[in-house]
Amino acid sequence: MAKTYPDISDHGLIGDLQTAALVSTDGTIDWFCCPRFDSPSVFGSLLDPERGGFFRVRPIGAEYVTRQLYLPDTAILITRFLTDAGVGEVIDFMPVADGVETDRHAIVRMVRVVRGEMTFEGEIQPRFDYGRAPHRLVRSGVGAKFVSDDLTITLHRVGEPVVHDDERAARVEVVGEGVRVSITLRAGELTGVMLESGDVEARQISEDELVETFLATRRYWRGWVDRSTYTGRWREMVTRSAITLKLMTYAPTGALIAAPTASLPEQVGGGRNWDYRYTWVRDASFSVYALLSLGYDREAEAFVGWLLDRIHEQPGGEGGPLRIMYRVDGSADLDEAELEHLAGYRGSQPVRVGNGASGQLQLDIYGEAMDSIRLADTHGVELSHAGWVKVRSMLDWLCDHWDTPEEGIWETRGGPQRFTYGRFMSWVALDRGIRLAEAHGRPSSFTRWMHERDRIYERIMEVGFDPERGAFVQHEEATCSTPPCCGCRCSAS
Structure with missing residues (x-):
């Protein structure tokens, strides 16, 4: 497989105030460290697509155009896919851990179709400790566990969408050290998964629980934004920058x-x-x-x-x-x-x-x-x-x-x-x-x-x-006022 790398600018940031993940515009989480910002990576394909690990959710079977945006005044990221057959979205967020230090963190990936019909494929290939630590896969009917010596992550399945025929049922297969799932959705249908760290059992999450987790996360971020006293120009851009600063704050x-x-x-x-x-x-x-x-x-x-x-x-x-x-x-x-x-x-x-x-x-x-x-x-x-x-x-x-x-x-x-x-x-x-x-x-x-x-x-x-x-000058021995690497032969360079 040839190595491919998205532009660094083609990423959105999600987080829970103790760690964070990068999501590319093709729906791939290619950087995620757990349980803290400075912990070893679980997904690191940003640095090596073959050995780094990833968690991808995207349409298959048709060419698509993609757009990425945030739900206003939140850290909830929407990756929108547009095809001739329909419009679908992957909505990514992390429930906020704004409190004491914990090793329990979750990434929620909601998938829905807004118009038409679309087949989505999700594939998770974790690589623990920057791809250095082996893991074993434990499957169950409602998800999967990925177990390494130092960290376990569990994939929970969100409640079944309406299935009209067998061809639209979810198909699950083991691929190497990971899992691949594909499912076809029609307009108005919603599904998704939750990835959770910690040694917990895989379970089926109801659609109601999924929506409430989404609403609670939205309430947190909009409540935080409401504390802002800023009344100047470019408020939307200022607010987005403030949210980014908050996302890079370790709450404990x-x-x-x-x-x-x-x-x-x-x-x-x-x-x-x-x-x-x-x-x-x-x-x-x-x-x-x-x-x-x-x-x-x-x-x-x-x-x-x-x-x-x-x-x-x-x-x-x-x-x-x-x-x-x-x-x-x-x-x-x-x-x-x-x-x-x-x-x-x-x-x-x-x-x-x-x-x-x-x-x-x-x-x-x-x-x-x-x-x-x-x-x-x-x-x-x-x-x-x-x-x-x-x-x-x-x-x-x-x-x-x-x-x-x-x-x-x-x-x-x-x-x-x-x-x-x-x-x-x-x-x-x-x-x-x-x-x-x-x-x-x-x-x-x-x-x-x-x-x-x-x-x-x-x-x-x-x-x-x-x-x-x-x-x-840069320092006492310098004969040039330019920072290092200016190209001159003085001691500052």
Whole structure:
């Protein structure tokens, strides 16, 4: 079988606030990790159609045109198929797990025909642990179980549609390590399946239960959207962006991941294929701006609490009181590995999971963190005394280390430098700490913070600015103000 890859842009995102899945415009779930965003994949054909695993639902027997859209103000995805004989839809969503951490997650795939008649085929081929772990298939009359050593997923069948003759009855067959089902539907008929993680028995789900699960999911998302205070232009686009941010939030801790995917290439065929299923202090701190500007104070407060916990956990010293990234539960075990058995998206190798940059020193994160903490404070998310003690300790550390060579925001892996941006954001961190101390009369190393803040300013203007170019340089040793890979022969490249 030839390897085929959909465009990255030809995907919709669904999720339950603890994990997420990508659905391509041909009705294929080609990326899904369980039970968390940063867990090993169950479906990973986005990175290798032959070995990655997939869950496909699509029409067969006729050529079709496909369109993908969301049910307004929800994370419910509709993939619409149009043929000469009719119009059908696959409606994908995940019931929300907005609470404590759980290993029980579900993907619901509703199939219906709006006009005419259409035959749909569904095929599920899981490949556990990025395609490295074997599994066994256990069939029953109402579904199937796929059992590996570390994870079990169960396919539940949704109630039978009206069947007018034997030719339209559902046909089920075992294909390799998976299952394939085909069924013909007419206008107004509805069927579907639910895929559930956890060691549960397969069962037949009634159409009423299916519809109620759909309605409950719709109520959640529309209730969440109703909390928005945004009244400006392009409301639909702003709302869709907000829902996407929420989908990438791990509800049990409030951590926001950078992306739900791993090892998609910066350039097709290149080697810069990183795993982004983690929480970068920098990226997540910037997200606080968006959440607060839309009125989502609870989400911002949850992230600030998560951030303060990270400051508390990390020791001092040259490594700093913060790492640049963490897993969603706050742990920092992000050892990087290459999956040599996977082909990579359109041949982009190596395929990486984990992230070796996690141990880098990047001083700018202190500025982004403090800026988000101070912004949250202006919106009523005030630090407790214990929280302030953590912040104060972090800023005292920064006073001692802002001039330390670091890796910088670009994660060049080319050795530490005294980056201008890292120094500027260290200035921001101390400045925001000073403002917080003044606003609330907090005990602090106020005089020292002011002194070091001003030293950073003077240092940047003395050695970080090139008056001939009228621009700031990347770092002290650079003779060019352009980020790496600009093509020149200076040390910045």
